[in-house]
Amino acid sequence: MYKPGCPYGTHRVLEPKGVLPQPAWKIDNTMEIYDNELLIDVDTLNIDAASFTQIKKQAQGDAEAFAAIMRDIVSQRGKHHNPVTGSGGMLMGTVQEIGPKFAGKTPVKVGDRIATLVSLSLTPLQIHRIKAIDMEKDQASVEAQAILFSSGIYAVLPEDMSPTLALAILDVAGAPAQTAHLVRPGQTVLIIGGGGKSGLLCAYEAKKRAGITGKIIGLGSGKASCARMERLGVFDHILQVDATDPLKVLAAIQEATQGNLADVTINCVNIPGTEMSSILATKENGLVYFFSMATSFTAAALGAEGIGKDVTMLIGNGYCKDHAVVSLQTVRECPVLMEIFQELFA
Amino acid sequence: MYKPGCPYGTHRVLEPKGVLPQPAWKIDNTMEIYDNELLIDVDTLNIDAASFTQIKKQAQGDAEAFAAIMRDIVSQRGKHHNPVTGSGGMLMGTVQEIGPKFAGKTPVKVGDRIATLVSLSLTPLQIHRIKAIDMEKDQASVEAQAILFSSGIYAVLPEDMSPTLALAILDVAGAPAQTAHLVRPGQTVLIIGGGGKSGLLCAYEAKKRAGITGKIIGLGSGKASCARMERLGVFDHILQVDATDPLKVLAAIQEATQGNLADVTINCVNIPGTEMSSILATKENGLVYFFSMATSFTAAALGAEGIGKDVTMLIGNGYCKDHAVVSLQTVRECPVLMEIFQELFA
Numbered sequence: 001m002y003k004p005g006c007p008y009g010t011h012r013v014l015e016p017k018g019v020l021p022q023p024a025w026k027i028d029n030t031m032e033i034y035d036n037e038l039l040i041d042v043d044t045l046n047i048d049a050a051s052f053t054q055i056k057k058q059a060q061g062d063a064e065a066f067a068a069i070m071r072d073i074v075s076q077r078g079k080h081h082n083p084v085t086g087s088g089g090m091l092m093g094t095v096q097e098i099g100p101k102f103a104g105k106t107p108v109k110v111g112d113r114i115a116t117l118v119s120l121s122l123t124p125l126q127i128h129r130i131k132a133i134d135m136e137k138d139q140a141s142v143e144a145q146a147i148l149f150s151s152g153i154y155a156v157l158p159e160d161m162s163p164t165l166a167l168a169i170l171d172v173a174g175a176p177a178q179t180a181h182l183v184r185p186g187q188t189v190l191i192i193g194g195g196g197k198s199g200l201l202c203a204y205e206a207k208k209r210a211g212i213t214g215k216i217i218g219l220g221s222g223k224a225s226c227a228r229m230e231r232l233g234v235f236d237h238i239l240q241v242d243a244t245d246p247l248k249v250l251a252a253i254q255e256a257t258q259g260n261l262a263d264v265t266i267n268c269v270n271i272p273g274t275e276m277s278s279i280l281a282t283k284e285n286g287l288v289y290f291f292s293m294a295t296s297f298t299a300a301a302l303g304a305e306g307i308g309k310d311v312t313m314l315i316g317n318g319y320c321k322d323h324a325v326v327s328l329q330t331v332r333e334c335p336v337l338m339e340i341f342q343e344l345f346a
Numbered sequence: 347m348y349k350p351g352c353p354y355g356t357h358r359v360l361e362p363k364g365v366l367p368q369p370a371w372k373i374d375n376t377m378e379i380y381d382n383e384l385l386i387d388v389d390t391l392n393i394d395a396a397s398f399t400q401i402k403k404q405a406q407g408d409a410e411a412f413a414a415i416m417r418d419i420v421s422q423r424g425k426h427h428n429p430v431t432g433s434g435g436m437l438m439g440t441v442q443e444i445g446p447k448f449a450g451k452t453p454v455k456v457g458d459r460i461a462t463l464v465s466l467s468l469t470p471l472q473i474h475r476i477k478a479i480d481m482e483k484d485q486a487s488v489e490a491q492a493i494l495f496s497s498g499i500y501a502v503l504p505e506d507m508s509p510t511l512a513l514a515i516l517d518v519a520g521a522p523a524q525t526a527h528l529v530r531p532g533q534t535v536l537i538i539g540g541g542g543k544s545g546l547l548c549a550y551e552a553k554k555r556a557g558i559t560g561k562i563i564g565l566g567s568g569k570a571s572c573a574r575m576e577r578l579g580v581f582d583h584i585l586q587v588d589a590t591d592p593l594k595v596l597a598a599i600q601e602a603t604q605g606n607l608a609d610v611t612i613n614c615v616n617i618p619g620t621e622m623s624s625i626l627a628t629k630e631n632g633l634v635y636f637f638s639m640a641t642s643f644t645a646a647a648l649g650a651e652g653i654g655k656d657v658t659m660l661i662g663n664g665y666c667k668d669h670a671v672v673s674l675q676t677v678r679e680c681p682v683l684m685e686i687f688q689e690l691f692a
Contacts, residue, residue: 008626008653010593018593020622022652105654118652153654174651247356247364276366280354290643290661297636297643297661305520305664306368306464307354308451308499315636315643315659318651 002099005034009149012124014078021079021149022122029078029124031145036101038152040114042093042125042144045070046167051082051089052138058084067130070140074127081121088121089138091146092163103150106325115167116146117153117324137164155324160332161346168345169327172198174316175268175291176205176330177323182264182289182314183209190253190262190281192243193269194218195225197344198291200232201327202266204334207234217256219243232336243269249277267292275299282311291316348445351380355495358470360424367425367495368468375424375470377491382447384498386460388439388471388490391416392513397428397435398484404430413476416486420473427467434467435484437492438509449496452671461513462492463499463670483510501670506678507692514691515673518544520662521614521637522551522676523669528610528635528660529555536599536608536627538589539615540564541571543690544637546578547673548612550680553580563602565589578682589615595623613638621645628657637662 005011009021012028021027033039047055059065074080081088095112108114116123124147131141148154155170157163175198183189189206193199195218207216217237218229229238237256241248253261261283267274272294279300282288288311290300300313331337351357355367358374367373379385393401405411420426427434438461441454454460462469470493477487494500501516503509521544529535535552539545541564553562563583564575575584583602587594599607607629613620618640625646628634634657636646646659677683 018591020592020653118654122652151653151655153651245364246366285667293644293647295643297641297646298639300643300661301639301664305499306468307366307497308464308665309497309663310665310667311663313661313663315646315661317655317657317659318647319654319656321631321656 002033002035005036005150007036007150009122009151012147020122022119025077027078027124029074029126031126031147033097033099033147035099036103036150037099038095038102038104038108038148039097040091040093040116040146040148041096042091042142042146044092045080045120045140045142045144046089046091047080047138047140048082048085048087048089048120049138050085051087054082054084056135061135063133066133070130071127074125079120079123079125086121088119088123090116090120090167091123092157093146096145101150105153105321106156108154108156113157114154115157115163115170116148117155117170117173118148123147123152153319158328165341165346166328168197168341169201169331170324172201173323173327174318174320175266176201177320177326178289178291178316179205179266180209180326181320182287183214185209185211186213187263188215188217188257188260190217190219190265192219192265192267192274192278193225193292194235194238195220195222195228196268199268200228200337200340201330202268203229203232203234204330204337206266215257217253217262219249219252228340231340243277244271244273246276246280250280253281262286264289267295270294272296273299276303279304279307279309279311284310287312287314289314289316348379348381350447351382351496353382353496355468355497358493366468368465371423373424373470375420375472377472377493379443379445379493381445382449382496383445384441384448384450384454384494385443386437386439386462386492386494387442388437388488388492390438391426391466391486391488391490392436392438393426393484393486394428394431394433394435394466395484396431397433400428400430402481407481409479412479416476417473420471425467425469425471432467434465434469436462436466436513437469438503439492442491447496451499451667452502454500454502459503460500461503461509461516462494463501463516463519464494469493469498499665504674511687511692512674514543514687515547515677516670518547519669519673520664520666521612522547523666523672524635524637524662525551525612526555526672527666528633529560531555531557532559533609534561534563534603534606536563536565536611538565538611538613538620538624539638540581540584541566541568541574542614545614546574546683546686547676548614549575549578549580550676550683552612561603563599563608565595565598574686577686589620589623590617592622592626596626599627608632610635613641616640618642622649625650625653625655625657630656633658633660635660635662
């Protein structure tokens with residue numbers, strides 16, 4: 001007999017009442033699942049970089065003290081939600097039990113090794129034992145249990161690559177999956193930050209969709225980034241230009257497209273002040289996809305208005321249906337991409 | 347003989363070189379036009395509220411001192427770009443001369459009375475005389491001249507309504523014009539902040555597009571806002587709910603739609619913290635249009651990911667082709683909307 005739960009996990013919120021689990025101060029971490037929950041036997045906690053750094057500092061680099069702080073956070077809040085940084089992280093583990101009404105986005109069964117793609121800051125967690133803290137990888141090896149809500153996203157970890165590599169790909173999974181939806185045959189696609197992790201994935205996916213008549217243009221500020229783009233081999237043009245300089249970006253795109261500009265611009269560069277470059281580089285009635293978390297909403301909205309440009313501007317949703325499957329497959333089917341990712345992240 | 351200009355007005359940037367006119371400290375305000383510029387005989391400056399308040403305070407409420415500060419700003423920068431607030435405003439005037447290569451978005455001729463819809467913070471301006479400062483309306487009556495770049499947007503002021511009313515409508519013109527593009531017959535459309543200026547315009551336009559089989563739902567927190575929605579007469583449901591409470595919003599929308607949620611959600615409420623409500627209220631694969639300038643990019647991006655919701659999220663572009671014509675016509679064709687707008691803004 002299972003108790004009925006809310007898909008967003010509000011049934012576990014203890015205080016304050018009436019909010020979602022993420023903003024809640026404390027959630028119920030009883031490890032008896034509701035009808036729409038999934039129970040995970042957790043072996044690894046990947047703590048968010050900001051959170052890890054803060055705890056390490058507070059613990060003065062001592063692993064015992066670090067573990068004590070972790071236990072303290074979870075006993076206070078029912079989740080590994082760092083009260084100082086406000087951030088969480090993610091976890092890896094094995095599926096232990098699935099509620100009869102759990103409606104996951106992709107098939108999963110008891111015994112599957114999964115990674116959760118929602119934040120630890122909203123995930124009910126109980127730590128039984130902390131076995132080791134890896135100060136280099138921001139990871140803790142644990143014996144623990146966690147709950148995934150019906151709305152929570154996860155990925156079954158593939159057997160043909162290391163968990164670290166898979167996680168590095170899954171971290172930006174939304175970007176290539178969205179690119180697959182946005183790019184049409186024959187289009188000119190500009191990828192700002194094309195040599196970064198999400199940029200390379202988007203470029204490969206964009207080339208596949210734009211096809212032989214399409215044109216993929218990559219923009220990067222550094223030599224290393226441009227060299228990675230060169231190596232991937234799907235770019236028709238590689239432009240080494242500072243993305244925060246709108247006029248230089250515009251001039252470079254105009255030259256590369258004979259003045260036609262891009263049909264679709266995908267912004268993957270995690271630095272502020274690149275909204276105007278993205279807008280200027282895009283055709284009238286074109287589309288700008290802002291995947292960068294450094295994007296300013298007002299800079300984009302007022303920037304387009306200021307130059308009277310009718311472009312559609314999308315906020316990069318970190319989730320997109322089947323994004324885990326699509327992004328892992330992207331790397332699998334391209335040997336060069338696999339090589340680059342293994343060098344950088346494995 | 348005209349000199350050739352850049353559509354974005356970079357030919358007028360004096361310092362620092364290589365930036366766009368808005369971020370520039372100083373632009374060239376010589377009133378001899380380039381081949382793609384338009385010269386305006388300015389009679390009214392509508393100073394941005396933040397800028398007006400700052401100048402008024404600095405001038406200690408004295409009109410003479412106020413005028414002196416205005417003249418000082420323009421002589422230093424070549425534009426009425428308040429160095430303290432960073433904001434501008436807009437202007438009204440009569441078209442005096444049109445360069446042979448000026449490619450305006452809508453037809454315009456010498457002698458037309460127009461309002462510029464781009465900020466004064468990027469508009470070359472010369473003030474010959476300040477005739478009066480209206481401390482209530484944040485306006486200055488002037489004898490002045492200004493330049494509009496080829497990319498700059500403007501609207502020919504209609505003869506059938508007061509300039510104040512027209513400006514109030516044009517201020518949010520992007521929202522109803524975008525709504526016309528987004529809403530399809532038979533859809534369920536939720537308008538958050540449906541009783542506000544842009545909300546009412548969007549609602550009327552949404553009803554027109556969704557048609558008899560569509561459903562328009564308005565959400566507002568106050569009684570006055572709900573009363574205005576009632577009066578407009580296009581809403582199928584009016585919900586008095588606090589937009590910053592995602593769970594209450596979700597419950598209300600579920601009830602109004604028998605659990606189906608909205609196909610399109612238009613967020614017009616200028617208060618922070620309403621991203622999650624907008625996302626929760628929208629169907630899987632639905633669309634959220636954030637017109638509110640209080641939208642946080644990261645709250646939207648991470649919020650959708652946190653609950654695994656595949657919704658398309660659009661940044662509200664203040665400009666959309668023909669937005670001035672569309673928005674003015676919206677008010678003209680709906681007598682109740684005209685009445686409400688006249689009471690509130692005329």
